[in-house]
Amino acid sequence: MIYLSDVWYRVGKHPILSNINLRVDPGDFVCIVGPSGAGKSTLLRILHMEIFPTRGKVTVANFSARMITAHEIPLLRRKVGMVFQDFKLLEDRDVYENVAFALWATGVRRKLIKKRVFQVLAEVGLSHKRYASIPELSGGEQQRVAIARALANEPFVLLADEPTGNLDKETTEGIMNLMKRINTKGTAIVMATHKEDLVQTLPAKIVKLVEGKVIA
Amino acid sequence: MSLNMTYSFREGVLGLKRARIATTLAITIITVVFFTMSIFLSLTLNIQHIIGRFQTQLEMEVFIDNSIAQNRIENLKSQLSVLPGVEKIRFISKDDALAIFKKEFGKDPLELLGENPLPASFRVEISSDTRGGDAMDLLQKIQNLDGVEDVQYNKRLYNLIYKFSRIVYFIDAGFLIVVLLSSTSLVANTLRLTVLAQRKTIHIMQLVGATLGFIRRPFVIQGMLQGGIGGSIAAIIFYGLVQVVSLRFPYLLKTSPVIFLTPVFLGLLLGLIGSRIGLKRFLRVF
Numbered sequence: 091m092i093y094l095s096d097v098w099y100r101v102g103k104h105p106i107l108s109n110i111n112l113r114v115d116p117g118d119f120v121c122i123v124g125p126s127g128a129g130k131s132t133l134l135r136i137l138h139m140e141i142f143p144t145r146g147k148v149t150v151a152n153f154s155a156r157m158i159t160a161h162e163i164p165l166l167r168r169k170v171g172m173v174f175q176d177f178k179l180l181e182d183r184d185v186y187e188n189v190a191f192a193l194w195a196t197g198v199r200r201k202l203i204k205k206r207v208f209q210v211l212a213e214v215g216l217s218h219k220r221y222a223s224i225p226e227l228s229g230g231e232q233q234r235v236a237i238a239r240a241l242a243n244e245p246f247v248l249l250a251d252e253p254t255g256n257l258d259k260e261t262t263e264g265i266m267n268l269m270k271r272i273n274t275k276g277t278a279i280v281m282a283t284h285k286e287d288l289v290q291t292l293p294a295k296i297v298k299l300v301e302g303k304v305i306a
Numbered sequence: 307m308s309l310n311m312t313y314s315f316r317e318g319v320l321g322l323k324r325a326r327i328a329t330t331l332a333i334t335i336i337t338v339v340f341f342t343m344s345i346f347l348s349l350t351l352n353i354q355h356i357i358g359r360f361q362t363q364l365e366m367e368v369f370i371d372n373s374i375a376q377n378r379i380e381n382l383k384s385q386l387s388v389l390p391g392v393e394k395i396r397f398i399s400k401d402d403a404l405a406i407f408k409k410e411f412g413k414d415p416l417e418l419l420g421e422n423p424l425p426a427s428f429r430v431e432i433s434s435d436t437r438g439g440d441a442m443d444l445l446q447k448i449q450n451l452d453g454v455e456d457v458q459y460n461k462r463l464y465n466l467i468y469k470f471s472r473i474v475y476f477i478d479a480g481f482l483i484v485v486l487l488s489s490t491s492l493v494a495n496t497l498r499l500t501v502l503a504q505r506k507t508i509h510i511m512q513l514v515g516a517t518l519g520f521i522r523r524p525f526v527i528q529g530m531l532q533g534g535i536g537g538s539i540a541a542i543i544f545y546g547l548v549q550v551v552s553l554r555f556p557y558l559l560k561t562s563p564v565i566f567l568t569p570v571f572l573g574l575l576l577g578l579i580g581s582r583i584g585l586k587r588f589l590r591v592f
Contacts, residue, residue, distance in 0.1 A: 138513075161517070164515045164516060164517045165515065167513065167514065172513055178506070178509070179510075191514065192514035192515070195515065195521075240514075
């Protein structure tokens, strides 16, 4: 499923990640914790194949970072959903269009798009706001839209880069509950966060990263 | 139309609206450039037409060797008639030449010389589509025919027309290159601006697994629309101009439907090429 073996990532001579070994199986919940600059986002970007390791072996689904072609990267991303701290939503489109966008972009048929968008919006508890514009929504609601978009293509794993970084405590709790619910339905989750206390209550495998190295 | 094409077309049209100022500027310039090109093409066509009419009025006078027999004259006539560029041949016998001489100079050479010194000749009319260079070739071929004594024609005027038509062709070719380069680079630059403005959308499309082809398509449609609209407006304005000028000079102006269709198709084509160039550097997998 996801397999990293002796992965290094350097920028110039400066190592960002050193000797990372990680395995994520179907239905796993993995939390990567560590302070800012520890390399958490870099690790997720490697899994999403936005960047490639300087050394080591990375396999996501059946795609190897060494072998994957430019044409195959979109196919990988349809299987790997991703959410960000800054949500990355299109503010000139409403909630429905933001979620449907992921399906349009991957060539799903119109009838199926409508059905699937309503389904994922129900999953994240935003059915009633499907035609709301993005700036109208709270931070928590915007993150739910981003999660709905990431789930639209039914990925096997959801990568979450500081999904609660911009949210207050109460909203954070709601998002974490949503993550747990998604995970219990079978989607694996790899979440990066600097909030160590947040992951204590989660039924998750915890990977602690400091200065690019796994320490626990 | 598939959902993907509907989406791409809608996004292409929206792209024009999003980069409104750059698009308006590009379409305006493309219109001006293509309109000027249409005027130029039309001028060239008309100049060609006038040159052609001039050329048909220029005749070559082919003098026949006095010593050749009558049956060889017939043979020479058939040889001349099959040469490319020969429109019409008129035979001027020795007696005809004498009559013309008498008419033009008022004197009879028979009285002075005791015999008719004037040779028989063929007056060869050149077809209107014969260019200067081809006329020179024709002259050479006629001179080489057996039984031809000499060929007379207005060399200076012919050369002048030939040179003039060549200059027109060169200016045309140069202008066409300017049109092609400027329109393509305009479309490419407008699209670069649009792509830059749409960076976030493009990034999100890549994150959710859209292929580069899918991302590129709306921009290509946008480029083709820019070129096509600019070309069409130019064609419409030019058509209007031709109608107005035709009323004043009905016999002078020569046009062809190709002149009206060229800017439209060229606009679409340049839009396509320009958008591919514009996107090349900006759209990559990341």
